[in-house]
Amino acid sequence: MKSIIILGDGMADEPIASLGGRTPLQYAHTPYMDLLAGKGVTGRLDTIPPGFHPGSEVANLAILGYDLSQVYEGRGVLEAASMGVDLHPGELALRCNLISIEGDIINNHSSGHIPTAEAAELINYLNETLGTEQVRFHTGVSYRHLLVVCGGDKRVDCTPPHDVPLRPYRPLLVRPQTPEASATASLLNDLILRSQELLRQHPLNLRRIAQGQSPANSIWPWSPGYRPAMPTLNEMYGLRKTAVISAVDLIRGIGVYAGMEVIPVEGATGLHDTNYEGKTNAALEALRTNDFVYLHIEASDEAGHEGNVALKVKTIEDLDHRVVRPLYEALQSRDEPVAIAILPDHPTPCAIRTHTNTPIPFLIYKPGQKPDPVTRYDELSVEKGNFALLKANQFMMELLS
Numbered sequence: 323m324k325s326i327i328i329l330g331d332g333m334a335d336e337p338i339a340s341l342g343g344r345t346p347l348q349y350a351h352t353p354y355m356d357l358l359a360g361k362g363v364t365g366r367l368d369t370i371p372p373g374f375h376p377g378s379e380v381a382n383l384a385i386l387g388y389d390l391s392q393v394y395e396g397r398g399v400l401e402a403a404s405m406g407v408d409l410h411p412g413e414l415a416l417r418c419n420l421i422s423i424e425g426d427i428i429n430n431h432s433s434g435h436i437p438t439a440e441a442a443e444l445i446n447y448l449n450e451t452l453g454t455e456q457v458r459f460h461t462g463v464s465y466r467h468l469l470v471v472c473g474g475d476k477r478v479d480c481t482p483p484h485d486v487p488l489r490p491y492r493p494l495l496v497r498p499q500t501p502e503a504s505a506t507a508s509l510l511n512d513l514i515l516r517s518q519e520l521l522r523q524h525p526l527n528l529r530r531i532a533q534g535q536s537p538a539n540s541i542w543p544w545s546p547g548y549r550p551a552m553p554t555l556n557e558m559y560g561l562r563k564t565a566v567i568s569a570v571d572l573i574r575g576i577g578v579y580a581g582m583e584v585i586p587v588e589g590a591t592g593l594h595d596t597n598y599e600g601k602t603n604a605a606l607e608a609l610r611t612n613d614f615v616y617l618h619i620e621a622s623d624e625a626g627h628e629g630n631v632a633l634k635v636k637t638i639e640d641l642d643h644r645v646v647r648p649l650y651e652a653l654q655s656r657d658e659p660v661a662i663a664i665l666p667d668h669p670t671p672c673a674i675r676t677h678t679n680t681p682i683p684f685l686i687y688k689p690g691q692k693p694d695p696v697t698r699y700d701e702l703s704v705e706k707g708n709f710a711l712l713k714a715n716q717f718m719m720e721l722l723s
Contacts, residue, residue: 325614385665386616418459
């Protein structure tokens with residue numbers, strides 16, 4: 323039996339007063355996720371192992387069954403793989419956000435979701451002015467970019483900018499964990515401060531301010547690491563052909579190291595305006611030739627980071643109506659059965675606008691299986707499902723069994 327995971331990034335949340343004490347997932351109209359919950363089995367999954375930060379890189383690796391203690395090297399290295407940047411021994415890769423600072427405050431982590439074409443102009447400018455034989459900038463997507471430091475020491479504390487909206491940035495600058503890492507921390511902080519001087523008066527930012535948009539007036543490097551040694555999904559589970567579909571470099575980078583085919587989709591943005599239909603059609607086509615497909619939708623996570631409750635509800639309903647419904651209906655006419663799993667990677671509660679490590683709800687539907695008593699898919703309902711709490715690779719083993 324083939325399998326597909328539909329991953330609604332950050333979809334889980336906490337009860338919200340304006341929704342009558344319900345979560346966005348409970349409040350949203352999701353007839354097809356509820357249908358699959360009623361036909362399948364449900365439960366909760368712990369996606370953040372002890373000692374790890376609740377980042378998307380950690381959670382998505384955990385969902386796929388990787389042992390984080392063996393393979394985790396941060397987010398930057400995964401995004402480097404997606405961007406085709408081949409890291410050499412001794413090269414430190416970091417995710418490099420373009421963020422918006424107002425005064426001393428981190429106004430937002432995404433520079434108002436700056437378009438990639440504008441971001442590329444700024445990253446190229448920074449590479450020309452700050453780049454050296456030791457330091458290189460690489461353009462990614464929207465506000466998400468890559469910084470490579472030759473000879474850098476990964477033993478530094480870097481704060482993810484989406485965890486600290488509306489907080490002063492200076493107390494959050496990079497800190498060394500060991501004396502040997504002090505030079506790397508100093509270099510990164512110098513790059514941050516120099517980028518602010520350079521970007522403040524850049525014509526593109528002046529134009530964005532004049533148009534009422536957030537300026538991209540600082541870099542923010544975080545999640546440092548070296549090239550990881552990851553087994554492929556074939557080596558872990560015997561899956562011969564696998565594919566990943568995502569608008570996010572991080573997820574595509576996981577796919578590269580996991581031995582998955584990375585399938586691009588025109589118009590996939592990582593936001594609420596993403597090309598849902600294009601991603602769904604790509605997944606259906608991929609299931610013709612692949613044993614396993616990982617379909618990642620970022621929109622709910624970004625809505626959570628913005629604290630936008632109404633938008634988060636809409637992204638969940640869009641996932642149900644524009645992805646789950648057409649995918650489920652199309653698969654009914656195929657000869658070979660396909661198992662469907664739906665879950666987020668972590669909660670991104672609108673109230674705090676960042677990730678938490680709370681276990682997430684999941685459903686697994688397999689044609690012909692005996693369902694559990696759950697008939698709605700949400701954070702509370704699945705507690706009555708077959709699986710109280712899965713950990714490590716238990717979710718993947720259940721999906722693929």
